[in-house]
Amino acid sequence: MKRRKDEQRKHSEQPRKRREEKSVTDKKGTARMTAGHPVPELADVSPESWREANRRLLAKTLSEFAFEELIKPVPLEGDRYRVDLDSGVSYVFSASQGALGSWRADKDSVTRGAAGLLGNEIETPAWDAQQFLVDCAGTIGTDAPTLGMYLTEVSATLAVDAARIEHGGENAAELRELGHAELECRMTGHPTLVANKGRIGFSATDVRAYAPESQELVRLQWIAVHRGLAEFRGTPDLSERAVLAHELSEETIAAFRSRIERTGGDPDAYVWMPVHPWQWDHAVQVLFAGEVAQRRVIPLGESADAYLPQQSVRTMTNMSERERFDVKLPLKIVNTLIWRGIPPHCTQGAPVATQWLTGLLDKDPVLRDELRTVFLGEIASVTVRHPYLDRVPEMPYQHLETLGCIWRESVSSRQDEGERVRTFASLLYVDEQGTSFAAELARASGLPAEEWLTRLFETVLHPVLHVMYTYGITFNPHGQNTLIGYDGDDVPRRLFLKDFVDDVSVSHTPVPERGPEPDGYDHVLPRKNPVVIRQHVVDQLLLGHFRYLAPLVAEQLGVPEERFWRLVRGAVDAYHGRFPEKADRFAEFDMLADEFPRYPFNTDRLVITRYVDRALRHALRPNGTVANPLS
Known part of the structure; x- marks a missing residue:
């Protein structure tokens, strides 16, 4: 334990590329955060950083498009897959598959094949995410106006990602010392959405002034x-x-x-x-x-x-x-x-x-x-x-x-002395040395990996399940809305939830425990089928978070994915065993069903909603199902 902490300290003291920083102090004179210009001008981003940002986003695009079945990779030998596109171009890449229908493409394995002058197919290493989107437009069924806007969002996303790679940023050990607001500025965006930092309307100067990563x-x-x-x-x-x-x-x-x-x-x-x-x-x-x-x-x-x-x-x-x-x-x-x-x-x-x-x-x-x-x-x-x-x-x-x-209410006004609060999303962060923040916290806790994960799963799931089963209410517990309070040893201990008015939903079935409900607020407290209520939990916790956390845990903490999902199931079972009198509710909001609907976020933007101006926000519709690893 002591040797590991010494190694972390030594690693954190290594010189890193930084810009001049400025600090702000609170009324007690204590330094509360540092801010500078970690997002450089695009002219300061090297071609190498741009290509690396593209390689990462191309791998993510292949993975998420395959998950949503926008593209259908055909297996080759070993772990290699091929995608033939209507444009006549093909992509070949290595990938692994995991629970809930997930794909994970290897960013350094992708090649692009296109017909040469003599009609033969020429394969070259592929790194260009925008080129892939142009190549696959006909296959996925998007149109030129939509693709034009989407490439704008993708380019903006790449600009931020490339700047982050160029700058380097803190390693995972250093992130442990940050407060919740400062840590938010280090995050990399929505794990499912390809164009997750599009911000159409912001100029490059606006991004440097107002985007969280600019600090x-x-x-x-x-x-x-x-x-x-x-x-x-x-x-x-x-x-x-x-x-x-x-x-x-x-x-x-x-x-x-x-x-x-x-x-x-x-x-x-x-x-x-x-x-x-x-x-x-x-x-x-x-x-x-x-x-x-x-x-x-x-x-x-x-x-x-x-x-x-x-x-x-x-x-x-x-x-x-x-x-x-x-x-x-x-x-x-x-x-x-x-x-x-x-x-x-x-x-x-x-x-x-x-x-x-x-x-x-x-x-x-x-x-x-x-x-x-x-x-x-x-x-x-x-x-x-x-x-x-x-x-x-x-x-x-x-x-x-x-x-x-x-x-x-601010997090600072509600946290305990010595408690560290971090967004759920931060667990998916991977630093430039390849270390995941989740693995860093688990190691720093001194607990065996499986015990730390069990604490994490119970901390996150038990409050959400209790509210859903007891009151027929769910929040939208995605990585931003869900924060975890840790003790001084970085062991998860309790949950913070926010964004009620945007994301709370109420089951349309009568639930006596809810008591009198506010009238005239159907937009704010929409009534939904219990299956849809459950889907909020499934989409945000299982599909939107644990689907990405499982391979990180397998790679860096040595807990195989199958075992990871057994631990998640164990947290659900532990709650069920504690409250057997709620068996009817467990069946109504069935977390152990054989399969769940799949909601295709990227497909919705590219094929369904596009960029058409609407009077109301568009509700996503499911596209197929995925097998439930908890079943």
């Missing part, structure tokens, strides 16, 4: 919106004045009041709210130009506090005053399948959904006392509707979600 501190623009346009809502213990007092100093409040008065307005006739500076410049001052001119929207100035973007880009964590709220703000960009605004029904419904859920779940002795699960409430919001666009039937949603905000 740049952001100061928010505050505005006052007349109450004829804006509505504040909060949980019962949070008034509008209380939120402002929590988020702004007395001096700032006085200065903002003075600015409104200088325009001839009454400060109390306006709702005050933060706006992302990019959104203020690119959307609000354009779409709400008339309201700004008529002093129905008044700019107040920047916040004194500095914020750090989380992986969603639109959610900001306060780095100056860590006890203050996180704030979720709309951005008129396309990223990971949708426009990243905030629907008015979400801003309106966030406080009431939070009050109902926390009032229900905080009284549950298993969640409260035993599992000590933390539900990070969305405790206040501002809704602003556009005076003209909001009146037009079937108006595409991108135009209706440009102004509003949701305040959420």
Whole structure:
């Protein structure tokens, strides 16, 4: 144990390529994070880094397209597979297959075959992800306009990935020392989506200023919106004045009041709210130009506090005053399948959904006392509707979600002394030396690998299963929304859950334990079939996370994939054995079914949804099934 920690320390002290950094301190003078420019200009990215980023993304594209059956690899000898495309081009690569229909292509094994001048097929090493997408467009059934937009997203993703490779970044041992917000800035994006950092609408300069991987501190623009346009809502213990007092100093409040008065307005006739500076410049001052001119929207100035973007880009964590709220703000960009605004029904419904859920779940002795699960409430919001666009039937949603905000309890305000909180997604991170963060944490804990994994699976699954079985409620527990609290030895101990209003769903079957439910919030608390409720858990935990974690664990911790899935099944069985009286619910939300529907995220973008403007967000439809490794 001591030798391993000495080796980690020695490794972390090795010189690495870094840029000049700056630090921000909290009110106690303690360094809270460092920020610099880890995403260099594209001109500073070497051809080698660009090709390596492409090799990785090409392997991911082959893997995910094969999983979704967009392409159908034909087996050759050994572990080699061939894909023949309608364009006349073929790709051959080495790959392994795993549970839940997963594919894992070897990035260094791919070759591209095309007809030469004499009609013979010439095979060359393949590294170009965009070339593959052009080659396979006819096979997968996408069209030119869609491919044009998609290649824009892929190119933007590659630019960030290549810059990350060029810079190097911290090794897995160093990441253990980071706080949850700083760690978010080191993540590499959605594991399933090929174009996971598209951010259509951001320029290259915007990415360096506002993307999480840039690690740049952001100061928010505050505005006052007349109450004829804006509505504040909060949980019962949070008034509008209380939120402002929590988020702004007395001096700032006085200065903002003075600015409104200088325009001839009454400060109390306006709702005050933060706006992302990019959104203020690119959307609000354009779409709400008339309201700004008529002093129905008044700019107040920047916040004194500095914020750090989380992986969603639109959610900001306060780095100056860590006890203050996180704030979720709309951005008129396309990223990971949708426009990243905030629907008015979400801003309106966030406080009431939070009050109902926390009032229900905080009284549950298993969640409260035993599992000590933390539900990070969305405790206040501002809704602003556009005076003209909001009146037009079937108006595409991108135009209706440009102004509003949701305040959420911060992780820092709820974590214990000495507790380390990290997003679930961080376990899939692999540093440039090839070490996975999950393996680093397991080794650092001093526990046998299987014991650490068992703690992890029970920590993640038991609260989610308890809420689903007991109340017929599920969240969307993907890597961003799910955070894990670790003790001082990096052993998983409890779960933090967030993003209620966007992702919570309720079974349409009557569940007495839920008690009276909020009325008139079907958009916020959609009623769904229990099988669909279960699918949220399956998609986000099993397909969206464990499917990728299993091979990392096999490779770096020596736990074979079959054994990995037996341990996951063991965590489910342990909960079932603890509460046998819920057997009917276990059958209703059947986690041990023989198979699960497969939802094709990349197919949806390329073939089904494409980039057509829609009045509502598009619901994914299943495409086939996958065998359940827990069955």
